[in-house]
Amino acid sequence: MSVFEGRFAGRAAVITGGASGLGLAVARRIVAEGGSVALWDLNPDQLAVAAEELGGAHVEQLDVSDAEAVTRAAEATAAALGKIDILVCSAGxxxxxxxxxxxxxxxxxxxxxxxxxxxxxxxxxxxxxxxxKGYGRIVNVSSVAGKEGNPNASAYSASKAGVIGFTKSLGKELAGKGVIANALTPATFESPILAQLPPSQVEYMRSKIPMGRLGDAHESAAMICFMASEECSFTTASTFDTSGGRTTY
Incomplete structure (x- = not known):
């Protein structure tokens, strides 16, 4: 894993689904690159382990589908970290x-x-x-399923297509206000979420990737960290691709 020293110095990030998988991979990089993080996750045991690994990250144990709990978590996180510069939505x-x-x-x-x-x-x-604060970076994790649709995964495909449309709207609303919002569309990568799927579905998704392999969480984390950084300054309301050549649009 490459690290850009000091890239997130002074920045505070919220990462949903941050106690495992892609969210935790992103949190590790942000901390290694000088930032502070708040992990929002449903699993209290994983939160405790991740927070200890990251040297005492702020944690909020919540279900993101509970709107009131999310509002409370945002207020508590802003108070704990002093601000919120970055939001990475990877819970799913x-x-x-x-x-x-x-x-x-x-x-x-x-x-x-x-x-x-x-x-x-x-x-x-x-x-x-x-x-x-006049500054922000929002990264919403979608999926290639949101672009192409996967058979026998209609709810997931529909939800991820919605993430893309929502992000396009949000990014255009915020353009010119210092806050940038983009979506990531990864192909299937090695992650705990794969345990929710039958092996046949994982193999189907692998077969659709021209590179012939699943992705690695670190590959998508690297892209997210660019999207969440000051370097990403003139692209908003867009999608970034980490699909091994599956969705090149």
Whole structure:
């Protein structure tokens, strides 16, 4: 893992889903590059382990689909860190892997609540803190499924397509106000979320990647850290790709 010394010096970041997987990989880099982080996650045990590893990161144990809990977490985080410069929304679930006509209603609702509604709640609660300072970087983690759609993953695909559309709208709203918002569309990468999927679905997604392999969380974390940095200064309301050649648009 390459580290850009001091790139995030003085910056404070919120990372949802930050106790494991891609979120934790991003947190590690931001801390290594001089920033402070707040980890928002549902799993208290993973939060405790991650916070200790990162040297005492601020943590908020919450479900991002709870709008009031998100608002409270934003206020507590801003008080603890002094500000919020960066928001990385990486919390997400896959939902059921079945055809649309068999899709359980509770699974559909839960995927939309976390992947799309929860992301909206996080942005809605954090943006005012950024506007107050005249600076911010928002990275919303979408997926190639949001561009192409994966069969037997309708809720996940729909939620991630929603993330792209939402980010385009948000980025244009904030353009010229010092706050930049972009989305990332990774292909499948090695992550704990794969445990939610049958092996056949993982293999299908691997087969769609021209590079012939799954991604690595560090590859997407590197892209996110560029998107979350001051270097990303003239691109907003856009998507960045880490798909091994699958979605080049």
């Amino acid at each position: 679930i896959t939902g059921a892997t079945v055809p649309v006509h068999e899709f359980p209603l509770d699974s559909w609702r839960r995927v939309i609540d976390i992947n799309l509604n929860g992301l909206f709640y996080c942005c809605r609660s954090v943006v005012p803190h950024m506007l107050a």
